[in-house]
Amino acid sequence: MKRILILLLSLSALSASAQFNNYFHDKTLRIDYFHSGNDTTEFYSFEEILIEPYWGGSKVNLIDTFFYGKYFFKVFDVATDTLIYSRGYSTLFGEWQTTAEAKKTWRTLSESVVMPYPKNNARIEFYSRDKKGEFVKKFEYNFDINNYFIKPERRLKYPSFEVLVNGDVAKKVDVVILPEGYTKDEMGLFIKDCKEFAKHLFSFSPYNKNKDKFNIRGILAPSEDSGNDIPADNIWKKTLLNTTFYTFDSERYCMTFDNKSVRDMAANAPYDQIYILVNNKKYGGGAIYNYYSVSVNSNVKAAKIFVHEFGHGFAGLADEYYNSSVAYSEFYPLDVEPWEPNITTLVDFDSKWKHLLKKKIPIPTPPKKKYFDELGVFEGGGYVAKDVYRPSYDCLMNSLKGNKFCGACEDAIQKMIDFYCE
Numbered sequence: 001m002k003r004i005l006i007l008l009l010s011l012s013a014l015s016a017s018a019q020f021n022n023y024f025h026d027k028t029l030r031i032d033y034f035h036s037g038n039d040t041t042e043f044y045s046f047e048e049i050l051i052e053p054y055w056g057g058s059k060v061n062l063i064d065t066f067f068y069g070k071y072f073f074k075v076f077d078v079a080t081d082t083l084i085y086s087r088g089y090s091t092l093f094g095e096w097q098t099t100a101e102a103k104k105t106w107r108t109l110s111e112s113v114v115m116p117y118p119k120n121n122a123r124i125e126f127y128s129r130d131k132k133g134e135f136v137k138k139f140e141y142n143f144d145i146n147n148y149f150i151k152p153e154r155r156l157k158y159p160s161f162e163v164l165v166n167g168d169v170a171k172k173v174d175v176v177i178l179p180e181g182y183t184k185d186e187m188g189l190f191i192k193d194c195k196e197f198a199k200h201l202f203s204f205s206p207y208n209k210n211k212d213k214f215n216i217r218g219i220l221a222p223s224e225d226s227g228n229d230i231p232a233d234n235i236w237k238k239t240l241l242n243t244t245f246y247t248f249d250s251e252r253y254c255m256t257f258d259n260k261s262v263r264d265m266a267a268n269a270p271y272d273q274i275y276i277l278v279n280n281k282k283y284g285g286g287a288i289y290n291y292y293s294v295s296v297n298s299n300v301k302a303a304k305i306f307v308h309e310f311g312h313g314f315a316g317l318a319d320e321y322y323n324s325s326v327a328y329s330e331f332y333p334l335d336v337e338p339w340e341p342n343i344t345t346l347v348d349f350d351s352k353w354k355h356l357l358k359k360k361i362p363i364p365t366p367p368k369k370k371y372f373d374e375l376g377v378f379e380g381g382g383y384v385a386k387d388v389y390r391p392s393y394d395c396l397m398n399s400l401k402g403n404k405f406c407g408a409c410e411d412a413i414q415k416m417i418d419f420y421c422e
Contacts, residue, residue, distance in 0.1 A: 020059040023077060023084045024116035028052035028267070031124065031141060032112050032260060035093040039102035042093075044126055044139035047110070050151045055116050056174040056270030061419050062086075062116075068316035068339050069289050070094040071128055072135050073113050078121040078142070085115050088316075088339075089290035092247075092255060098331050099248050110259040121145055133336040156221065156240065156264040163194045163216040169270040173314070173420045176271035177218040178262065180241045180294075181279040184222040193277055193297045194218040200303035201310065204396070205404060206414045213421045217269040227280050228254070240265065241276060243294060245284050254284035254294050262292055272420055273314050287312035304400040311397055311405070315413045318343040320390040320398035322380040332382045341412040342397060343381045344389050353391050353408035364389060375407045 032047040062085045064072070069088030077084050093109040096102055113124070122143040127135040166172055177197060182190045194216070202211045225237035229244035232251065242258040245251060256262060256276070266274045274292040278285075285305045287293035293313035295305040311317040318340035332338050337348040344352045349363070356375055357363075365376030372393040381390035381398075390398060392406035405413065 017059050019084070020062065020116065023119055024055075024059075025119060026055050027117045028055050028114050029117040029143070030112055030114045030263060030267075032110060032263070033126075033139070033141075034108050035091065035111050036106065036108040037093075037097065037102075038106045039097050042097070042128060042138065046141055048151060049143070049147070049149070050153075051117060052114075052267040053154075054169070054267070054270035056169045056176075056272050057116065058420055058422070059116075059170040060422055064088050065419070066316070066416075067135075068341075070339075071126070073115075073127065074125045075115055075118065076123045076125070077118070078123055084118070084122070087113070087115070087290065089113070090288045091291055092257065092259075092288060095288070096248065101248070109257060112259060112263045114263075118143060118145065129339075131333060131336070133333075133339065154264075154267065156261060156268075158219050158221040158265065158268050160217045160219050160269040161191065163218055164198050164211075165215045165217070166212050167215070169215060171421055172213055172215045173417060174215045174270050174272045175217070175275055176266050176269045176273070177216065178241060178265050178274065178276045179219065179221055179223070179279070180243050180256075180276050181223050181226055181228040181237055181239045183224070183226050186226060186279060187220055187222055189279070189297075190220070190277065191218065193279075196297075196302075197275070197277065197306055200306050203303070204307050206410045206417070207307075210414070210417050213417055215270075217271075219265055219268050221265055221268075228278050230282065243276065243278055245282060247286065252284040253286050254278060254280075254296070255286045255288075256294075273310075275310065275313070285309045289313060289316040301400050304396060304403075308396050308400065311409065311413065315409070315416045316340055317397050317409055317412060318382055320381045320392075320395055322383055322385045322388070332384070332388055334387045338382065338388075340382075342391055342395075342406070342408050344377070345387060346377075346389065349377070353411065356407050356411060367393065 030050045034045045036043045064086045070090045072088045075085035091111050124141045126139040128138045130136050177194050179190045202208050223239040227237045231246050241256050243256040245254045247253040247255040276294045278296045280296045281298040283299050285295035287309035293309040295309050361376050363377045365371050365378050377389045382388040391408035394402050395406040
């Protein structure tokens with residue numbers, strides 16, 4: 001029976017791989033577009049289309065089965081109207097819409113989606129979640145293989161180096177680390193920091209059990225200045241990726257609005273995930289699912305910042321804390337089940353970590369000492385103290401006091417690793 005199962009799985013993988021070869025070249029199609037609006041309105045507009053030399057994603061799991069993210073895109077083969085690729089993702093614009101500034105003004109941000117390069121004409125459909133959490137089609141782009149405006153030029157072209165390589169990019173989680181605020185004389189420090197990143201990542205479960213499923217590469221791209229922007233302290237640095245503390249006027253939130261530079265630099269290596277290392281000891285970072293992750297290199301809590309932010313960017317994990325100031329308001333509507341796998345409003349808890357709970361764990365779970373080490377349903381999470389629930393009393397997605405993820409977060413991370421590596 002075991003041999004038959006292995007044979008069936010092998011045949012399934014061969015069939016999926018054949019589908020990739022039927023529809024795609026082994027390189028990347030990148031579509032850059034503008035996302036505009038305010039707190040209640042959004043518009044998409046096309047900017048440019050580029051061809052990039054590497055495809056770092058799976059050649060088997062082409063269709064997204066998680067449906068994570070605030071946004072989603074689908075790629076259809078035009079001739080057959082067949083869905084050939086899809087992915088969920090989130091963006092900085094989606095977060096900005098929940099800030100006070102979005103209630104007062106409009107803003108336009110650059111965004112990108114990447115996919116394997118289609119062999120035939122394709123239709124790319126863009127979706128955004130409505131207030132009920134349902135994906136609604138917002139925009140469509142028709143890809144023509146004969147379009148001579150597809151740009152092959154490489155901007156921010158720099159050499160890459162291997163931090164950890166375990167095999168075929170199509171069967172591994174490929175992480176590309178981008179340097180921010182490292183000068184030419186600090187490239188040696190960046191290489192050292194990349195090795196530290198890998199060391200720290202694989203010291204936490206479940207990454208430590210999956211080290212052989214990752215490839216990590218860095219890009220040797222020096223900035224003119226060392227460090228990065230801290231606007232409230234009137235510190236401004238000339239760097240390649242233009243990261244800044246005080247994103248959305250939150251001191252520790254360190255992100256960049258320069259999407260194009262991030263994507264241009266990342267294109268120097270095959271990648272599934274983009275991680276930006278900032279040469280700064282100030283506490284901070286940030287991450288957005290299937291967008292990019294950021295952390296500083298030399299803060300005393302850098303190791304836990306690395307892994308916390310990667311939880312957001314890679315596995316779609318939500319922040320479980322509720323007692324720290326953030327720029328967001330009404331981030332999670334209480335009549336909708338959040339898409340993130342580690343928080344719930346109990347609207348549809350069956351779809352979350354309910355299957356992992358012990359039978360006698362009460363729902364909700366009272367914050368009593370006897371439950372502190374148990375997987376439960378504790379009130380407070382997603383930036384609010386009431387009506388949003390988290391899986392454990394504490395976790396690396398809640399605070400940096402402990403040294404582990406809760407069972408629900410570990411389960412979500414493992415599923416994502418498997419999805420990339422099957």
